[in-house]
Amino acid sequence: MTAVRLREARIGYGDVAVVEGVDLTVADGEAVAVLGSNGSGKTTLARGLLGLATVLGGEVEVLGAPVGRLRRPPPAQRGRIGYVPQRHTVSGAVPATVREVVGVGRLARLGPFGRLRPADRSAVQDAVAAVGLADRLGDPVASLSGGQQRRVLVARALAAEPELLVMDEPTAGVDAASQDALAAVLADVSATGTTLLVVTHETAALAGVLTRAVVVDHGRIAYDGPLAGAGSTDDGHHHPEGTGLPPARGYRQDQPRVTTDGGR
Numbered sequence: 001m002t003a004v005r006l007r008e009a010r011i012g013y014g015d016v017a018v019v020e021g022v023d024l025t026v027a028d029g030e031a032v033a034v035l036g037s038n039g040s041g042k043t044t045l046a047r048g049l050l051g052l053a054t055v056l057g058g059e060v061e062v063l064g065a066p067v068g069r070l071r072r073p074p075p076a077q078r079g080r081i082g083y084v085p086q087r088h089t090v091s092g093a094v095p096a097t098v099r100e101v102v103g104v105g106r107l108a109r110l111g112p113f114g115r116l117r118p119a120d121r122s123a124v125q126d127a128v129a130a131v132g133l134a135d136r137l138g139d140p141v142a143s144l145s146g147g148q149q150r151r152v153l154v155a156r157a158l159a160a161e162p163e164l165l166v167m168d169e170p171t172a173g174v175d176a177a178s179q180d181a182l183a184a185v186l187a188d189v190s191a192t193g194t195t196l197l198v199v200t201h202e203t204a205a206l207a208g209v210l211t212r213a214v215v216v217d218h219g220r221i222a223y224d225g226p227l228a229g230a231g232s233t234d235d236g237h238h239h240p241e242g243t244g245l246p247p248a249r250g251y252r253q254d255q256p257r258v259t260t261d262g263g264r
C-alpha cells in the first residue's frame with residue numbers, strides 16, 4: 001500500500017494556500033525527512049496529512065483514504081497515524097502524569113470507548129522506556145523539563161504503534177544523548193515496517209534512520225531524493241554534493257591550526 005499520496009496538492013489555512021503543486025508519494029515503510037527553511041511550509045504539509053490544515057485542492061490520500069476538508073481523520077484511520085506536533089511541550093492546565101499522557105496515545109488506537117488492557121499498559125510502559133523516561137512514569141508531566149516533555153509526546157505517538165508516524169521536529173530542544181536514543185527507537189520502529197515522515201532541521205541525529213529527503217521551499221517541493229543529496233550541512237561532518245563544501249574529513253576544519261611561531 002501507499003502510505004502517503006499527494007497529487008497537485010494545495011494545503012493551507014482559510015482559503016490561503018501555503019503549500020501548492022505538491023506531488024509526493026511515500027511507500028509503506030519508507031523513512032522520509034521533510035526539510036526546508038523556516039516558513040517554507042513543512043509543518044503545513046505535515047498537518048495537511050492529518051486533516052489539521054485544509055486541503056484546498058488536488059488530492060491528499062493517507063493510508064489509502066482521502067483527506068478532505070474534515071477536521072479529523074476518518075475513524076478508519078484513528079490510531080493508525082501517530083503525530084508528534086511541533087509545539088515543544090505538553091500544554092494544558094489539567095495535571096496529568098507521564099503514564100496518563102502516553103496512555104492517551106494508546107486510547108486513540110482503541111477508539112473512543114476502549115479501555116486499556118494489560119497489553120496496552122505494557123505498550124505504554126515500553127514507549128515511555130523507549131524515550132528514556134521509565135523512572136518518571138508516575139510524575140506529573142508539568143514537572144518535567146521542556147526536552148523531557150517533548151520526549152513524552154514522542155512516547156505518546158509510539159504507544160499507538162501507528163502505521164504512519166508523522167513527527168514535527170521531534171529532536172528540537174532534546175539533548176544529544178536523547179537524540180541518539182530517539183534515533184535508535186525510530187530505527188526499531190522503522191524496522192517493524194512503520195512509515196516515518198519527520199520534519200526536521202537536524203538531519204545528523206536521524207541520518208541513520210531517514211533515507212529519503214523532501215525539501216520544501218516556498219510551499220513547493222524543491223528536492224526529492226536520497227537524504228545524502230539534500231544539501232544538509234548542519235551536522236558538521238557530512239557535506240554532500242550540492243553544498244559547495246568539501247566532503248567530511250576526520251578533523252574539524254574550523255579549528256585553528258597548530259603553528260610553530262609561538263602562537264602569534
Ligand SMILES: Nc1ncnc2c1ncn2[C@@H]1O[C@H](COP(=O)(O)OP(=O)(O)OP(=O)(O)O)[C@@H](O)[C@H]1O
Binds near residue numbers: 013018036042044
Ligand atoms: N495556523 C496558521 N494560519 C495561517 N497561516 C499559517 C498558519 N500556520 C502557518 N501559516 C503560514 O504558513 C507559512 C508556513 O508555515 P509552516 O509552519 O508550514 O512552515 P515551516 O516550514 O514548518 O516553518 P518552521 O521551520 O519555522 O517550523 C507561515 O509563514 C505562515 O504564513
